[in-house]
Amino acid sequence: MRAVIEPSGAVTVRAATLVARTTSVAETRDLGAALATLVQPGDLLVLAGDLGAGKTALTQGFGSGLDVTEPITSPTFTLAQQYAGRLLVHHLDVYRLDQLGEVADLGLSELLDDGGVVLIEWGDAILPVLPNDYLEVRLTFCDDDRAGDDDRRVFLRAVGARWSGRQVSLLRAVAPWAEAPASPADAPVDPPAGEGGRPC
Numbered sequence: 047m048r049a050v051i052e053p054s055g056a057v058t059v060r061a062a063t064l065v066a067r068t069t070s071v072a073e074t075r076d077l078g079a080a081l082a083t084l085v086q087p088g089d090l091l092v093l094a095g096d097l098g099a100g101k102t103a104l105t106q107g108f109g110s111g112l113d114v115t116e117p118i119t120s121p122t123f124t125l126a127q128q129y130a131g132r133l134l135v136h137h138l139d140v141y142r143l144d145q146l147g148e149v150a151d152l153g154l155s156e157l158l159d160d161g162g163v164v165l166i167e168w169g170d171a172i173l174p175v176l177p178n179d180y181l182e183v184r185l186t187f188c189d190d191d192r193a194g195d196d197d198r199r200v201f202l203r204a205v206g207a208r209w210s211g212r213q214v215s216l217l218r219a220v221a222p223w224a225e226a227p228a229s230p231a232d233a234p235v236d237p238p239a240g241e242g243g244r245p246c
Contacts, residue, residue: 064216066200066223067188073223074100074185074198075107080219081183081202082111084212087133087161090177092169095185100198101167104183108165109135120167126152134162141168179206181216199225 068074081091081104091108093101102120109118112131121127121139129135136157157164158177169176170184181204188197202220204210217224 062213064202064220065225066202066220067225068100068196068198068200068223069194070196071100071103074103074196074200075110077200077220077223078104078107078109079111080222081181081216082108084215084219085112085133085163086208087163088158089163089208090158090180091163091165092173092176092180092182093165093167093185094170094182096187099185099187101185104185104200105137105165105167109137112163128162134160136162136164137167138164138169139167140172177206179208181205181209 066077068077085091093104095101102118106118109129109131112133112135114129114131114135116129118129118135118137119127121137125139125142127137129137138152138154138157140152154164154176166172166176169180170182181202184201184203186199186201187193188199200220200223202216204213204216209216
């Protein structure tokens with residue numbers, strides 16, 4: 047774990063990045079369900095990755111892990127969906143927002159205070175206006191010759207005290223998909239920004 051001083055002057059606690067690999071849509075959903083076992087009311091998950099990387103599939107599994115029974119779809123055109131399960135799941139998609147100021151219209155602080163959990167697709171685009179306490183889940187396409195169309199590398203990074211305090215539980219939850227670096231020097235401290243990622 048390490049402390050980082052943000053541009054705003056706030057101090058943020060960041061844990062080491064965990065790396066997982068899924069080889070099918072079903073495995074990506076299973077990983078989402080495993081993450082759901084760790085959530086607490088008021089948690090925020092920031093989902094990042096290119097179009098088609100699996101953000102909605104991960105959310106579907108996450109919802110299943112919280113006993114959501116209705117189909118979960120991408121809220122790209124509606125911006126926000128709400129699903130009832132063991133916890134209320136707020137699924138937001140900020141892809142179509144033009145300005146950071148539009149985030150206030152989504153009522154994010156109210157959603158975080160209502161006893162549910164919030165997942166934001168394309169959330170990395172609005173990090174400056176998010177609380178400094180979330181789990182970033184970055185899905186990337188695997189780009190080596192052996193990777194199948196559904197192979198993904200998933201980087202999980204705890205930011206802030208809430209998720210950093212669950213680092214050991216997070217490690218256990220993603221263990222079935224964990225990808226060990228070749229050496230400690232290869233272990234990422236932060237997930238790759240932008241597109242791509244390391245080959246699988």
